Amino acid sequence: MSSAGNVGVGVMLGALALTACAQQPEQGATARVEEKIVRLTPGTANVKIGFLTGELRDLRVMQRTEAGTGRVVAAPKFQALLRLKNASEDQAARLVSGRIEYADAGGKTIRLAEGRGDTTFRFYSYGPERLDPGLEVSQEIDVPFPAAALGETPVRDIRLEVVYLPLPYREGHATIAVAQ
Numbered sequence: 303m304s305s306a307g308n309v310g311v312g313v314m315l316g317a318l319a320l321t322a323c324a325q326q327p328e329q330g331a332t333a334r335v336e337e338k339i340v341r342l343t344p345g346t347a348n349v350k351i352g353f354l355t356g357e358l359r360d361l362r363v364m365q366r367t368e369a370g371t372g373r374v375v376a377a378p379k380f381q382a383l384l385r386l387k388n389a390s391e392d393q394a395a396r397l398v399s400g401r402i403e404y405a406d407a408g409g410k411t412i413r414l415a416e417g418r419g420d421t422t423f424r425f426y427s428y429g430p431e432r433l434d435p436g437l438e439v440s441q442e443i444d445v446p447f448p449a450a451a452l453g454e455t456p457v458r459d460i461r462l463e464v465v466y467l468p469l470p471y472r473e474g475h476a477t478i479a480v481a482q
Contacts, residue, residue, distance in 0.1 A: 334369040340452070342460075351464045353390035356438070358462060359383050363447050377418060378447040380404075384462070387438040394432045394469040397425035402445050403461040412448045412455055421445040432469060 342361035349356055360383050366376035402421040404412040423443055451457045
């Protein structure tokens with residue numbers, strides 16, 4: 303058989319293989335996932351915790367569902383941006399962690415479902431270890447949200463807890479006598 307004949311047979315076998323593969327049902331196909339975003343009102347809230355002031359902004363709940371069926375693919379999460387400023391003149395703070403709690407219309411805490419973890423987050427420092435007077439820091443919050451709060455038990459309040467260590471802020475100086 304000539305080399306042109308071999309190429310023709312190879313092309314024909316390749317086409318048959320592709321046709322056979324195309325006719326088989328897709329076993330590894332994944333369903334399309336949609337992100338359902340519920341924006342909370344107000345979208346921005348002022349906060350004051352001790353001598354720390356700031357805002358919690360872009361409050362939203364995000365849940366991933368399978369397109370068409372509505373089957374939950376990823377449990378709901380509360381997401382927001384926390385911006386804090388040290389409003390003190392003589393205190394620094396080391397931000398340690400935070401926690402979010404959800405309350406219903408009666409003020410009772412809405413608990414997460416079993417096995418969902420907790421709503422604690424850590425402050426990650428990309429600079430100095432402390433927040434000196436007048437300085438600001440931003441922290442993304444992405445924690446579990448109770449699925450029940452999307453339906454039969456709506457959230458009325460979100461409670462923000464911040465754990466920080468206040469540090470005395472002092473400036474000092476020294477005078478050095480010199481001679482020329």
